[in-house]
Amino acid sequence: MKGGNGIIYEADNTILGPAMFYLSSTEKWAISNVGFFADREDPRYVVNTSAQVTGTDANPELFRTARMSPGSLRYYGLGLKNGSYTITLQFAEISFEDQSSRTWKGLGRRVFDIYIQGILREKDFDISKAAGGVYRATEMKFNVTVSENYLEIHLFWAGKGTCCIPQSGFYGPLISTVHAATDSVPTGGKNLTWLIVGIAVPAGILGLMLVFAVFYIRRKSGNDLEEVLFELGSRHKTFSYAELKAATEDFSSSNKLGEGGYGPVYKGTLFDGREGAIKQLSVASHQGTSQFITEIDTISALQHRNLVRLYGCCIEGNRRILVYEYLENKSIDQALFEKNELFLDWPTRFNICLGTARGLAYLHEESRPRIVHRDVKASNILLDAELCPKISDFGxxxxxxxxxxxxxxxxxxxxxxxxxxxxxxxxxxxxxxxxxxxxxxxxxxxxxxxxxxxxxxxxxxxxxxxxxxxxxxxxxxxxxxxxxxxxxxxxxxxxxxxxxxxxxxxxxxxxxxxxxxxxxxxxxxxxxxxxxxxxxxxxxxxxxxxxxxxxxxxxxxxxxxxxxxxxxxxxxxxxxxxxxxxxxxxxxxxxxxxxxxxxxxxx
The missing domain is CATH 1.10.510 (Transferase(Phosphotransferase); domain 1)
Known part of the structure; x- marks a missing residue:
């Protein structure tokens, strides 16, 4: 599509998944997306609007479609001549209503960081704030030096802003166009311009039909565990295997908390600083797909002070990992039956028994549908910092x-x-x-x-x-x-x-x-x-x-x-x-x- 100053933008209308790398047919640019909209019914990573976008001299059609990512979005310019470049990033907030609407939908905030060549260039960037409102275009220009024949632009959502306005799953970086032009003047006196990418022009009826067809086929597949979780409407975060591997120092034995019938459990520090108990299900585990999904779906719907909290899960290939809140005092069987410095006096023991009873009463009589745990035992009752009991392991x-x-x-x-x-x-x-x-x-x-x-x-x-x-x-x-x-x-x-x-x-x-x-x-x-x-x-x-x-x-x-x-x-x-x-x-x-x-x- 033609933009301002006669620049021709190449369309990015690729259908991406939660973790995907795409190389354009021209091999001039590539895109990498990481993240999964676990709380969004429609997990597509392209958003569009029929509204008119103002505040730009470029073709307004460029801003009616944008790419959004739940976590990390990278664009790469490939085969570039080394030297200095001017990078132009164009944005328009097309998912939120304006604050002047005086409705709750106008409370949306999109905040993310911008890295160029691995260096933080803009922290807590807010599109609507920079543009002076929604459905208004704005651009950011950066001077960059290319030394290894490629350019990396990284947009990263750091967990700031809102996540559920105007509906669940509208957060993360959003961008309309990317453009890079060399500052050097080659022989002949003409300025050489390198085109990177114009983000996702409207695909029309054919594109929509293709998207619906892809999702229909994928939803019919019974072998994709990720799709099963999508159908369940899981409200919890999906972690990447690389993230959990880093959190546990490559699943180091020094971080191992124990090992149950389905696999080992490790202590790990997540990217946001929280400590988690990371339950890695073994490939040979007797806990199959149905039990794994049962544990996620069951805990997702439960909220009680005497039930362990589930942070999220990881599904990559045959890897199945659950991430729970970390409870530093471990389980009551370790506190009672093993040698340790933790001594449980009588008031504490009585409260542990009473709290466990309250947690089971919630499962049996207050949750809908009712839940039978089937594996109530001392090792499945964990203790937090205040020695409050929490029932775990719903496999x-x-x-x-x-x-x-x-x-x-x-x-x-x-x-x-x-x-x-x-x-x-x-x-x-x-x-x-x-x-x-x-x-x-x-x-x-x-x-x-x-x-x-x-x-x-x-x-x-x-x-x-x-x-x-x-x-x-x-x-x-x-x-x-x-x-x-x-x-x-x-x-x-x-x-x-x-x-x-x-x-x-x-x-x-x-x-x-x-x-x-x-x-x-x-x-x-x-x-x-x-x-x-x-x-x-x-x-x-x-x-x-x-x-x-x-x-x-x-x-x-x-x-x-x-x-x-x-x-x-x-x-x-x-x-x-x-x-x-x-x-x-x-x-x-x-x-x-x-x-x-x-x-x-x-x-």
Missing amino acids: LAKLYEDKKTHISTRVAGTIGYLAPEYALRGHLTEKADIFSFGVVALEILSGRPNFDNSLESEMIFLLDWAWTLYEERHSLELVDPRLTEFDENEATRMIHVALLCTQASPIMRPAMSRVVGMLTGDIELDTRDISKPSYLTDWNFKDVTRSLSEEEDSNRLVTPMESKSHDNIQHGNTTSSSPGVDISPSPINVTETMFSDIIKDGR
Whole structure:
């Protein structure tokens, strides 16, 4: 398109993705775009308007279309003769309304930085402020020296300005034209002008049809995880792999916080200075696409002080990474069961238990749809700087509609925390989380894991030992001996609530809102509702038909799941016999396929 002074601008109407580099057919210029409009329904990087742009001597049509990027936008001039150049950048704000409109849409601000050859030349540049209003053109001129035959113009959004006006996803640098002219005078006395690019002239009906066709085809593809996230309407930031690699110092072992069933977690410092816990899912992880998307979509919709906050995610190739808020005091299992300088006194422990209960009550009763976490355990409850508990790891979460009484699903979770009806029959309700919470409450109170083979035989299984002490009216002996002071009334309530939560029948377990009321003392707890579950009374029966060799192994550990080891265990649609199964309730993740394999192999 022809501009002012007879300059012919080459069109940039390329359809770019979140991370793409494009080289023009003339090989005179190139463009690099980085960023993803996670909060925008239409992720196109070209905006246009039918309104007239004023304040320019150039062709006004040049300013009706502009390229916008959510983060970083670079233009390169290629094959340039070394020497001094004058760079002209032309802008017009065509996405916001003017302040004089006196509407909220006139509050929009677009602020970004301009770098030329890697040097910051304009900080916090605001198009409408420089032009004196919207739909008005303005230009910036810069003198630049080219020494290696190329020119780099970098527009970078540093997180300033507004992001949701006039609608979500209207932020980042926006530019209409780029022009570079050499200042040298070659032989012949004529000034040699190098044309770089005129940004995206209006594409017309054919271009719109092409765009809609491309998006329709991409939305039909089921293999593109990024598109699935787009359809879910994720409101969280997408990080580049390079950014997270730099944040964690190339995923250095010195920054490693731990490793779960799905991959390692690293501490990293993000580009904006925030610290994050970066969960890198392994390629061989059992957490597939559906579980990865479940975790993102689930946490995106949740807002509660006792739930961990998700900053964003990374999807590049087969890499899947989640970025959470970093909680410096890690998980309660590390605080309670490992040697460290962090000591949790009684008021802190009670508040951790109460906060966890409130977080689960929100998931079960306040969020829509309801959510069953499915993996409530000590290692999935993290502590912030004030030791406030936050429930994390929603990779196994199930959405639970109000009209459904239960969900039939394959078993996934951690042995030792699984409710019996869920472990044996795959019968899932929010009561499975309540059972797991009861086990966690006992761990918090006693300061020991639910299974410890180093203890005396009657104390190995925490739940069994708790019931023994309760029947002998010595429940307070369960309290961590490291606690020299504790509130006996609160400790007694906590024990009673935990025993009530671990009843064999799901019907007997209270809802989490009632658990919160019982812990705070607002709801009276009737101990007549507490009875020892059958899975504890039956699990250590003696088989008089055992052989001598079996008798020698009589001290072998048996978990509550082995109470009916000679029965058939129905698991989803698969029924398998499992005599002599030995499953220790160790803190390992059991996925839907692993659990079935463990039973079948007799491991």
